[in-house]
Amino acid sequence: MEKLEDLKILAEQWLHQGIEFVQQVPQTPLYASIVVLLLTTIWFLSIRLFRRAKPNTVLLCGLSGSGKTVLFYQLRDGSSHQGAVTSMEPNEDTFVLHTENTKRGKTKPVHLVDVPGHSRLKSKLEEYLPRAAAIVFVVDALEFLPNCRAASEYLYDVLTNASVVKNKVPVLLCCNKTDKVTAHTKEFIRKQMEKEIEKLRVSRSVISAADITNDFTLGIEGELFSFSHCLNKVTVAEASGLTGETDQVQDFIREYVKP
Template sequence: MDGLEQWTNQLQQWVHEAETWVHQIPASQLYAALCALFLTTAFLLLIHLKRFYVYNILGNGICQKKNLFFLLIFLSCLIIAVRLFKRTQSNTIVLAGLSASGKTVLFYQLRDGSSHQGTVTSMDPNEGSFVLHSESTKKGKIKPVHVVDVPGHSRLRPKLDEYLPQAAGLVFVVDAVEFLSNCRAAAEYLYDILTKASVVKRKIPLLILCNKTDKVTAHTKEFIRKQLEKEIDKLRASRTTVSAADIANEFTLGVTGEAFVFSHCHNKVTVAEASGLTGEISQVEQFIREHVKP
């Protein structure tokens, strides 16, 4: 029994590694590979079906079992292709950002339409699959969203890497009230995200969400965008001396000789506003449904 359990665990690990590898492949390349597999298998099946009918016309049915074998291969390939295609249509949205930016309140607003009277700093990811609260009264079948709230503490940020390979979109939450005091730290975290291979290769769309905009002292999204671009531009210059090991794992940002702007990123970056406490989250809901179709 121990040997069987060990083999089962090893098999599950291989399956998980295979799924992670598949999700890191750009969608266009994966679709092309699936199409090639499907067309090749279909072509081989047609050849053998032709032989099958020829043999039947001649009164020789000895190839029936052989053709049945190829038919089973074709159906198996088709099932695998469909399952892979479905898995590429991820429904995962990842919430990231510094501690106290309001990620967890946003998570509860998306799920329950309630702020839960505010929250404390999370030490573990909050995650769940649900229909957005604003869609709960809609008729018909609506695709649920898998939302993951990753803790913002610097020691817990590596957990983000566990979810990025499955992410359909990434929401980077910024505290619009305390922005200036946290601008440098937010820019560093955002820089790390935008240069991750899993983000760049899959071109994961990213929304910079300026939270707490219901407060009078909140900064505008345009101000926050420009300040983040300036800080990231400074980081580009300061990180040119990274080690060879770091270079192998990172992508560079921006265009050489030009000041950094988010439009230079490999993936699409947009900016929006929200207020987790008051429930004004329509812009983030729109972003979610752009990348996780209902």
């Protein structure tokens, strides 16, 4: 009888130990799976948020009269809205590029901002630069030589802007108005502007020595300036906003604002 009692106690002890074991063992994987589930959810959510936050702002900038407003309407509506006057306010809109309207499938809208070239509105450009995913710097290829210095100074300011350097914002040097045979080629414009920026680099470093701060210095010390020395990618293209030859501009926009 006593033996039977002992056996009963032993069985009860085993049962208790078994229950404790069963309670302990499955809990570890349970916690682990909850943590894994939570982490995966956070990961997926952050990917979604990150994707949504990706900038889609493209800036059109350059001297007054270079053809930014005409280009803006050409990209949006497929027409040039002839008779554009000097813009006094930034012109901005979010849209799917006109040539993509007929395409099936997803096309991400682009937030395009045409920043007037008037010198009084320069502060406006500084407001938009930190938000830019890409910059189209428009140059008048017809009236290029008389404007070469001013255009190079403007481009120098863009390329040395703190947020442009920090975010490595890609820049397209868009040689516009190539519908006219007298327009300069993009190679000529690139070389002339590199030479002009080289001069500015030297003169501005002298000014900087007198304690006027420049955001950043451009190029490689001891070497003649070339756009390929910039930390951000600078490419050159030809376009005609007036006749709608904007393929290279659209390709550039789509490279940085993925459909």
